[in-house]
Amino acid sequence: MTQLNNTSLREIFQEALKEDKDFIKALLERLLQEFMEEERNQQVGVSSYVRDKSIRKATRNGYKSRSLNTRVGNLKLEKPQIREFAFHTHLFENYQRSEKALLLAIQQMVIDGVSTNRVEKIVERLSPDLAFSKSTVSRLTQELDPLVEKWRKENLEGHYIYLFSDASYFYVRENNQVVKRPLLISIGIDASGYRKILGVDMALEESSYTWAEHFKSLKERGLKTLGLTISDAHKGLVKAQEEEFPGTPHQRCMVHWERNLLFRIPAKERKELARYIKQIYTSPNKKMAFDVAQLIATFYQDRYPRVSLFLEEELEGTLTFFDYPETHQRKIRTTNLIEGVLNKALKQRSKVIGIFPNRESCLKICLP
Numbered sequence: 001m002t003q004l005n006n007t008s009l010r011e012i013f014q015e016a017l018k019e020d021k022d023f024i025k026a027l028l029e030r031l032l033q034e035f036m037e038e039e040r041n042q043q044v045g046v047s048s049y050v051r052d053k054s055i056r057k058a059t060r061n062g063y064k065s066r067s068l069n070t071r072v073g074n075l076k077l078e079k080p081q082i083r084e085f086a087f088h089t090h091l092f093e094n095y096q097r098s099e100k101a102l103l104l105a106i107q108q109m110v111i112d113g114v115s116t117n118r119v120e121k122i123v124e125r126l127s128p129d130l131a132f133s134k135s136t137v138s139r140l141t142q143e144l145d146p147l148v149e150k151w152r153k154e155n156l157e158g159h160y161i162y163l164f165s166d167a168s169y170f171y172v173r174e175n176n177q178v179v180k181r182p183l184l185i186s187i188g189i190d191a192s193g194y195r196k197i198l199g200v201d202m203a204l205e206e207s208s209y210t211w212a213e214h215f216k217s218l219k220e221r222g223l224k225t226l227g228l229t230i231s232d233a234h235k236g237l238v239k240a241q242e243e244e245f246p247g248t249p250h251q252r253c254m255v256h257w258e259r260n261l262l263f264r265i266p267a268k269e270r271k272e273l274a275r276y277i278k279q280i281y282t283s284p285n286k287k288m289a290f291d292v293a294q295l296i297a298t299f300y301q302d303r304y305p306r307v308s309l310f311l312e313e314e315l316e317g318t319l320t321f322f323d324y325p326e327t328h329q330r331k332i333r334t335t336n337l338i339e340g341v342l343n344k345a346l347k348q349r350s351k352v353i354g355i356f357p358n359r360e361s362c363l364k365i366c367l368p
Contacts, residue, residue, distance in 0.1 A: 029075045039089050040080040058084040148363050160188035161227035166338040167206045172356040182206040184214045202359035211240035232256040252317040253335040264306045286322035
């Protein structure tokens, strides 16, 4: 590469002063430009103005403007061109790797729930010379769409021992209105104990039809049988599970069941009833759980007959977990795997965004 002498440095310094430019930035521009000139000399086979055709491999063909973001700012460079073949430079390869890393970081910020406005400000704080506007960040996030679709359509195993299903609601903008839409989520546990998000679908409403479509998409991707389904008692969800996975046992979420029971008595007495209910699902076996429930029903029969009736009619579906390995029971008696883990993370990611521009954009925050 051409060496910069004192005269060259003086020229650069004078040019920087004249154009009100940073000397280090101007120096780096000159160095990188000369680096590319040397690369072109090697690829062409001769230096400028050398007429030796015996060693010449190609001819020069001008320049193409190119910018390069660096720690000292945005550099304006002239990328050399070659007539017979494309000019190749390691300079921009390194730049592209750095740029790709930055773009991936921006996309990850969006997945984690950072708004496009905030991403723009973060990038600007990191380097004022990096021009990533709100529209640019939005365009970059659109590049996640193929990844989302690929993830949502990947093949599934034929059998999962447990399937947790639940819906989480988010605000989206539709037809110039802000509406609340359900995100249908299913998580599967395979025979080795590995948990996996099997499917997510943004629906217009939570109904037996939308849940049936959700489960059908899982079956189309390879899901055939289940050992147990776990969900709340939403009628549409339960009906869809019964139709799409006939004969599969179902565990009603104990937390939802307990919440429904507690609302049947005054608030000041709920704490005491909650202590009694805990004795049901911590019983050593199903028979004792029924016996404890019978005692509670008898205790409340006169004062709150609705509690007794609920215990008699709605209890059995919440005790299915007793038929499964003891080490699994605490995990499968509720939908906490979705509500307490995944939904909590999704709500945190969506908190900054607030309102999604459309239903499809909400799916990006589900990427693992």
